[in-house]
Amino acid sequence: MSAYELTGPILADEDVVVGRAWVVGGRMTYEKPRHTDVVRVDGWVLPGFVDMHCHLSVGPAGLVEGDQIVKHAVIERDAGVLLLRDTGAAGSLDALVGREDLPKVMRSGRFIARPKRYLKGYAVEVEPGHLVAEAATQARASGDWVKIIADWIDRDLGDDADLTPLWADAELADAVAAAHSEGGRVTAHTFATESLDGLLGAGIDSIEHGTGMTAAHMERAAAAGIPVVPTLLQVANFASFAALAEERFPVFAARMQRMYERRYVQVGAMHDAGVTLLVGTDAGTSVAHGDLAREAAEMATCMPAAEVVAAATWRARRFLGAPVLAEGDPADLVLLRVDPREDISALSAPSGIMMRGLPVL
Ligand SMILES: [Zn+2]
Structure with a gap:
């Protein structure tokens, strides 16, 4: 399974914005992994x-x-x-x-x-x-x-x-x-x-x-x-x-x-x-x-x-009772080109979707 570097910003939780994160083994991590072969993914990141x-x-x-x-x-x-x-x-x-x-x-x-x-x-x-x-x-x-x-x-x-x-x-x-x-x-x-x-x-x-x-x-x-x-x-x-x-x-x-x-x-x-x-x-x-x-x-x-x-x-x-995007949570996430809190229409056009760490889109 590939590892990914999310260049963010990552809207991990309400009022929690993180600059960068990684997806390793299908899960979120905020600690830089030792892998050198990570695939870089750009965009605003939200939980699915x-x-x-x-x-x-x-x-x-x-x-x-x-x-x-x-x-x-x-x-x-x-x-x-x-x-x-x-x-x-x-x-x-x-x-x-x-x-x-x-x-x-x-x-x-x-x-x-x-x-x-x-x-x-x-x-x-x-x-x-x-x-x-x-x-x-x-x-x-x-x-x-x-x-x-x-x-x-x-x-x-x-x-x-x-x-x-x-x-x-x-x-x-x-x-x-x-x-x-x-x-x-x-x-x-x-x-x-x-x-x-x-x-x-x-x-x-x-x-x-x-x-x-x-x-x-x-x-x-x-x-x-x-x-x-x-x-x-x-x-x-x-x-x-x-x-x-x-x-x-x-x-x-x-x-x-x-x-x-x-x-x-x-x-x-x-x-x-x-x-x-x-x-x-x-x-x-x-x-x-x-x-x-x-x-x-x-x-x-x-x-x-x-x-x-x-x-x-x-x-x-x-x-x-479902996870968000905390450390160790499954990487069920959506990537957007702009901050949807500024422009709600951004929700209609994800630039990427990842489910359990695997790209869907
Ligand atoms: Zn109904």
Whole structure:
């Protein structure tokens, strides 16, 4: 395995900039090795990007399997995403097992929803009363995260159809506790305001979308250190969801339209409230795989670019318990031509990518 000299600067951790580093045996070192035959690599160095919200088993046309799942992982890798959290699978992700050439994937098992209360065919559907057992099952299956759909349109309400919570607060709390006792962590899909007291009260570990969070919810999430993944590329679709629903479900449509219009203000308010924001694309049907840089650019319209870079790298890694670029850490890194804290668009054009010390790009 070749050794490399990184001429830097190396953004090893938030507020840790090092002038030079080496990659030896696939790992980072800040001590000059004795090798004389090191390959010199120029550029700003960051830890591999983290997509906190991604669905590898979902593509533009819907659910996929096997090789297509692998193809999505390759697209993410080639965009510099070397660690991702799959926030809900429709089936098995076993095609990724043992693939050292692919990004590390933290799984969430299958989506958990109620019948008719999520995208058809995507979720394990259980009636109220069965969420607790299913959360434990999915925690065991994923060995990691669990993904609960907390709210969705209730079409049975007819003209009054709107987003409503799927679960009673007490059941949600028991489900989170059950997943925790299996060693899992829990995240939830939430667009609505009405789910958030229940989620925050349950001790949820992270929140997806969070479009319905009020100032009080933001304050609570900030105080508890619960991160939010605002998925702005997905929320940009709310206007089209509203347009499609306008005739049959006017109440729902009006709410989706309001949240669409407020989306940048909402994320800015979360940031100002001190909520930890992490970068997630929600890649699947309506957002393409490999779009992390575009999501980051959206977030940078609401908060400083340096914070977005942190949210896509060090902060996400720390939250997930993954290494950054400290001495001895695996050399999972991205090379950029300019400092992305000055120009967020730099994230979209890596000049190099290294995974476990091997060049990918
Ligand atoms: Zn999603």
